[in-house]
Amino acid sequence: MKLKELNIKNFGKFYNHFIALEDGINLIYGDNEAGKSTIHAFIRSMLFGLSKQRGRASKTDMYHQYEPCENPGFYAGSLRFESGGRHFRLERNFSRENFREELLCEDDGERLSVADGDLRMLLGGVSRSIYDNTVSVGQMKSKTDEELTRALRNYMANYQGDVDQETNLEEAIKSLKTRKKEQEEKRDVLRSRLEEQERQLQSRIEFLQEELKHKTDNLEQTREQYQTKAYDPERSEKEGAHSNHENRFNRKKRYIAVAVIVSFIFLSIFIVFKVPGMAARGGLLAVIAALAWAVARIWMHPHKGEFHAEGEIEDESLKLQWNMDYLQSDITEQKMILEEMRTEEENLQKTMAEPSEYEEEIKAIELAMQVIADIALTMQQEISRQLKKKISEIIYELTGGRYTQVTIDENFEILLHTRETCIPIYQVSSGTVEQVYFALRMAVMDILCKEEEMPLILDEVFAMYDEKRLERALRWLHGNRRQVLLFTCHDREERLLNRLEIPYHKVKLGGKYD
Numbered sequence: 001m002k003l004k005e006l007n008i009k010n011f012g013k014f015y016n017h018f019i020a021l022e023d024g025i026n027l028i029y030g031d032n033e034a035g036k037s038t039i040h041a042f043i044r045s046m047l048f049g050l051s052k053q054r055g056r057a058s059k060t061d062m063y064h065q066y067e068p069c070e071n072p073g074f075y076a077g078s079l080r081f082e083s084g085g086r087h088f089r090l091e092r093n094f095s096r097e098n099f100r101e102e103l104l105c106e107d108d109g110e111r112l113s114v115a116d117g118d119l120r121m122l123l124g125g126v127s128r129s130i131y132d133n134t135v136s137v138g139q140m141k142s143k144t145d146e147e148l149t150r151a152l153r154n155y156m157a158n159y160q161g162d163v164d165q166e167t168n169l170e171e172a173i174k175s176l177k178t179r180k181k182e183q184e185e186k187r188d189v190l191r192s193r194l195e196e197q198e199r200q201l202q203s204r205i206e207f208l209q210e211e212l213k214h215k216t217d218n219l220e221q222t223r224e225q226y227q228t229k230a231y232d233p234e235r236s237e238k239e240g241a242h243s244n245h246e247n248r249f250n251r252k253k254r255y256i257a258v259a260v261i262v263s264f265i266f267l268s269i270f271i272v273f274k275v276p277g278m279a280a281r282g283g284l285l286a287v288i289a290a291l292a293w294a295v296a297r298i299w300m301h302p303h304k305g306e307f308h309a310e311g312e313i314e315d316e317s318l319k320l321q322w323n324m325d326y327l328q329s330d331i332t333e334q335k336m337i338l339e340e341m342r343t344e345e346e347n348l349q350k351t352m353a354e355p356s357e358y359e360e361e362i363k364a365i366e367l368a369m370q371v372i373a374d375i376a377l378t379m380q381q382e383i384s385r386q387l388k389k390k391i392s393e394i395i396y397e398l399t400g401g402r403y404t405q406v407t408i409d410e411n412f413e414i415l416l417h418t419r420e421t422c423i424p425i426y427q428v429s430s431g432t433v434e435q436v437y438f439a440l441r442m443a444v445m446d447i448l449c450k451e452e453e454m455p456l457i458l459d460e461v462f463a464m465y466d467e468k469r470l471e472r473a474l475r476w477l478h479g480n481r482r483q484v485l486l487f488t489c490h491d492r493e494e495r496l497l498n499r500l501e502i503p504y505h506k507v508k509l510g511g512k513y514d
Contacts, residue, residue, distance in 0.1 A: 124452025
């Protein structure tokens, strides 16, 4: 990718400001507060947008920092660039009220969509985080040597395990862990439900077994009673003698009852004829008729009381037989129910023993996490190898061959190798540390921006470099980067470029814009 033109329509304190850019080194010169940082921010905002923060963060965010004082609704600009041999124009209005973003191919007039990712495709997939950590390089300012070393070590740690900080492997692992936790909770709920079903089923089986035992014992007792009545002769004789005795006693009671009733009838007839009045006589005659009916009934059924005890014996045997049949039928039915419940228990235990769908999902997630971990380790090792190789090549040129190699151990401790010895980075000068830091960013840029080389934006990066370091850095940039935007408030970069006969395009800023 190559930037062609910047048209700052209304951004910060720039209004209708036009800047043309060329291949190679573009030297953007201006005094302090001339607008260098504003141009730097404008390029970043055009490529990746400018979001407005909320709450306390909104007071210091980039949106409010560069929001124009006059006509804030027209907070806009355009950018012309080249990508893949084609020419494009990008226009944006950052104002929330008049937000607009348009991307047009100037070669054929095709309109592309920023929202659908067409711009990122033209940038070679470079994200905002990659841009901030590679393409756009700022001065390390006033950090001490120890702070510089720590910043560099942390930077290496982040990049060793994370190729794109917006879509990294750690986020994938985190998402899988969340998914695994959800599946584990569902598995535990299912397991608890199955265990509760098992407890309830076992309780029902135990209750049915107790009830079956009780009915079986009852059947045995009833059968013994029935057999005793059917096959005990002494008891039968005793019951027969007892029955004859009762029959004789019942006959005596019958004769006495008849004699009493007959005597009462004759007495009543005698009284009737002496009672005056037809109504009274009619009532006595009704009583006499009822007594006569009773005498006739007793007389017509002389043997009813004689067979009462024998009938009771036959009824009791029948009751015992019916009770045995009922108990046997009930026991058979309950045995069938018990067998079905035991089968259900076996099936339930098989279900509990087999892995559930959630456990299968958990195993798949664990496998995916292991694969990602293996990939991460492989990527870390590969990126580490590539970084070491590229950093070593760059630092060799930047230091004039003084340091031949850079190595990084498992604790991200950086070592600089000379032909004679190996030096920890914390023992070298701050200028050398900045050279290593710069070499690191250039190496990462080469790894992550392979599809489309991005223009390199350097904002006062070489302030702490001496003449020799700056000379080597300019030579390296001229030989290794297609387009460089070098912001500076000093004249020594221009002086060295002229002395080294390195071609450059100069953009001079005047006035106080930032």
